[in-house]
Amino acid sequence: MTDNKITTPYNIMPDGKNKGWSNITVQRLLASEIHLGYITYGKTRSKRGQVELVPEEERIKIMGTHEKLKTPEEHEAIMERLLKNRMLNPNSRRNIFPLSGLLYCEKCGSRMRFRVGENKKQGQHWSALCYHQYKDGSKCDQRGKVMDADFFNALYDRIIHVDPNILREIELHGSRYNDTQVIIEVKEQELKKQKRALDKLHESYEEDMITKQVFLERKAVRSRQIQKLEEELKDLRKVVVDEGNYPTVEQIYERIGEFRELWSIAVTSEEKNRALKKLVERIVYDREGNRVELTVCYK
Ligand SMILES: [Zn+2]
Secondary structure, eight states: OTTTTOOOSSOBOTTSOBOOOOHHHHHHHHHOGGGGTEEEEOSEEEETTEEEEOOGGGSEEEEOSSOOOSOHHHHHHHHHHHHHHHHHOTTSGGGOOTTTTTEEETTTOOBOEEEEEEETTTEEEEEEEOOOBOTTSOBOOOOOOEEOHHHHHHHHHHHHSOOHHHHHHHHHHHHHHHHHHHHHHHHHHHHHHHHHHHHHHHHHHHTTSSOHHHHHHHHHHHHHHHHHHHHHHHHHHHHHHHHHTSOOHHHHHHHHHHHHHHHHHOOSHHHHHHHHHHHEEEEEEEEETTEEEEEEEEO
16 A cells, blocks of 8 residues: 555654555554444543543444444454454564564565464474565565474574684674774874974974964964864774674674573573574574575674
């Protein structure tokens, strides 16, 4: 509906822009009793300056004269379906999966979702699925697989044995960070030197050791150099803040240790999810045939 530029009933931003259709907008629209034909008065009231919701039975509900868009039976079916969806929603506390919020599709980059399935062979099981739809209406062709014990064992191994390429990358990053700090120190020394030279220049001029012409020429040169150095230092300090946010190899190992401890005592999905989130930023999922490739990105 967003792609087809259908305006939303809510979601209009203060600047007049329309954010498009969100899950919650669609849910509210589907659940609304207005489309059953009802009009409700007095949903909220003001109590000592505070706005509060009025209990449903105290509201005034009457049949309006506007067009009804669904029958009571359809409404009931919608509500039932919404309730069922909510139970499968990985964001709801009751249904946190070990990988909730962490699994991303390699093929399209979207966050993947989970579904509980049940059959005779596997019993209750989870599958990871990509529901991403591209702008042209085509669907992402990632085919998720059942996340069985083998899957979680492979994932655990993958997480605690950091890919050597990632380690090398982190080490390189660390040495770049150190290099940047050395360059900053050198530039700071150079800046001090230039500022001292400028002070001396002022003294020489005040003591009539140099002419005004020479003073102005030299001053212009020094000032340019000082400005250039200050700008360079400003940029370098920004870089160092960014680089400083990266973990070091030691930190990664420390966090892996914490993760192993938490994981070993984790029983519920929620506890497993919490253990993973201590260490892992995201896990990229890709399935080709029967092979599942997982890439772990650390915090
Ligand atoms: Zn996808």
